[in-house]
Structures are given as structure tokens and as C-alpha cells.
Amino acid sequence: MSPLKWTRRNDVLQKALFGPAGYPDTARGSLKRVFKILVDAGATALEYAAVYGLQASEGKAKQIGDLARQSGIMMSMHEAYYINFASKDPKIREKSRQRLIHALRFSPLMSVKRIVFHPGTQGGMIPAEAHIVVRDALRSVWEEAGRRGRGAFLAPEIAGKIVMYGSVDQIIALCHDVEGCIPTIDWAHLYARSQGKINDRESYLKILAQFENALGSLFVDNMHFHISGITFTEKGEVSHQPCGEEWGPDLHPMMEIVHELGYKPTFICESPNPLQGALFAKFLFEQIEMGRNE
Numbered sequence: 001m002s003p004l005k006w007t008r009r010n011d012v013l014q015k016a017l018f019g020p021a022g023y024p025d026t027a028r029g030s031l032k033r034v035f036k037i038l039v040d041a042g043a044t045a046l047e048y049a050a051v052y053g054l055q056a057s058e059g060k061a062k063q064i065g066d067l068a069r070q071s072g073i074m075m076s077m078h079e080a081y082y083i084n085f086a087s088k089d090p091k092i093r094e095k096s097r098q099r100l101i102h103a104l105r106f107s108p109l110m111s112v113k114r115i116v117f118h119p120g121t122q123g124g125m126i127p128a129e130a131h132i133v134v135r136d137a138l139r140s141v142w143e144e145a146g147r148r149g150r151g152a153f154l155a156p157e158i159a160g161k162i163v164m165y166g167s168v169d170q171i172i173a174l175c176h177d178v179e180g181c182i183p184t185i186d187w188a189h190l191y192a193r194s195q196g197k198i199n200d201r202e203s204y205l206k207i208l209a210q211f212e213n214a215l216g217s218l219f220v221d222n223m224h225f226h227i228s229g230i231t232f233t234e235k236g237e238v239s240h241q242p243c244g245e246e247w248g249p250d251l252h253p254m255m256e257i258v259h260e261l262g263y264k265p266t267f268i269c270e271s272p273n274p275l276q277g278a279l280f281a282k283f284l285f286e287q288i289e290m291g292r293n294e
């Protein structure tokens, strides 16, 4: 098979977007209600939760895509938690590949622009070795998904647990080495990994500069961020908590930076009440916008 040529335009956004991870509980399984609730609340994005595997039928996927387009909701998808490209078990590695290929083929139907996933463990390897294994697996995902996958980016995420694959360096290297990949920066995971140190303007700017210097407009035009409160130990993340004053990371300096630098990220909230968290972040951002524009 000839190597895949990457010609798709980046999905450059007009403004920062905010939305929940997963459907709002109050939708009680009704797809129409999902999108009505989001639009009525002022949410502008949704990360479809396929965290136990993408099981939607083609019909359902189309319905989701139509509703998303009609509602002007930016769609991403979170693929299965049990993806593991560095697993010692070849069956798990192959299943992980097939999951992303399937997600890529479904993404145009669902209007999904980014497929978020955790690459997995380091498979007992040193990080540089694990990187080669994960990199080659993702390249083969694209080769097999081919043209039908062109609707979306693969968006590997910063890991919350230090032992897992997904440091800043690894995610940057992956997006650098595999065409069609953009980073998902999970700020709660970064906060947990850094033992609470990545929590202010200076540290946020440093991380953003690292990504921007390495990936340029690929990063800036397609910023995909996760937010949430979080608790952690020396090993990294423990559990997601509400966005707000009580738990870090502090979203206020993040919103200031986004406003000042004119970035247009999609913020997906993964707190226990993700719609509420997304709206809280949006409120913070709009307060800053209003204050600065007066």
C-alpha cells in the first residue's frame, strides 16, 4: 500500500468552544434531547463517549452527525479506555488498531473531527521504545483506514497516570511523527502528573509554547483540551472532581491566556457533571472577554 498523503485542511475554528464529555444525564437516552439540552444551555461542543467501545449502528451514527450539524455542535469522540498499543499481548494491540480504524470510518457519519484516545501502557519498555511501537501502530491505522478516515484527526491524550504512555514529550513526538495526529492536552492530567505545579499562567504558557514550537499551526489551528478538577498522588491522577475553586487546576489563567493570545481551543469538560463544568469554563472565558473589551 502506498503511504498515505495528508492533504485534508485543518478544521480551523472561529472561536473557543465548550462542551461536555458524554451526553447530559437529563437527556435520558434521547438523541434529540441531547442536542436540544446542549444548544439551550449554550454549549458548543460534545465529546461522544465511546469509552467502552464504539457500538453505534450506521443509522444512529448518521442521526448523531445530522443533529450535530443542525445544532452547530463541534463533535469529537473519546475512544475506548482499554486501547493499548504497547501491550505485550498482540491480540490487544490488533484490537486497539481495529478500534481506531472503525472510529475513523464512522467519524464522517457522526461529524466527528477528533478521535481522542489513550495510547495505553509503556508495555514494560523504556519510553523511547514504547514510542516507536505506538508510532508504527498509528501509522498502520492510517494506512488501513485510508481515505475513509480523512474526516477526523487522531488525538492522543496526555495521560493522568505517570506510568502510562502519554507524557508531553511522547504526545508531541507522536503528533510530529504520525501525520493526521493532533494532541489532546488534558490540563487536569498535566496538573496531576506535575503534582499540582502546572497550575498558573507561567506554567501554562510554557506547556503551550512547547506544543506550538514543535507542531506549529497543526497544534494552534486544532487545539483540543480537556478540563476538570482532579485529585492526585505521587503516581498521578486519582479521580476527577468538579471544575471550580475547590480543586485544581486553576482555569482562570488558562482562559486569560486563550483570550489574550486569540487561541480557539475546544474545551471538553470531564468533571463529574461535565455540562455544568463546561458552562462554568465558558462563563469564566466570557467574563474575561467582556471585562477586557469594555
Ligand SMILES: [Zn+2]
Residues within 6 Å of the ligand: 157, 186, 226, 270
Ligand atoms: Zn481527558
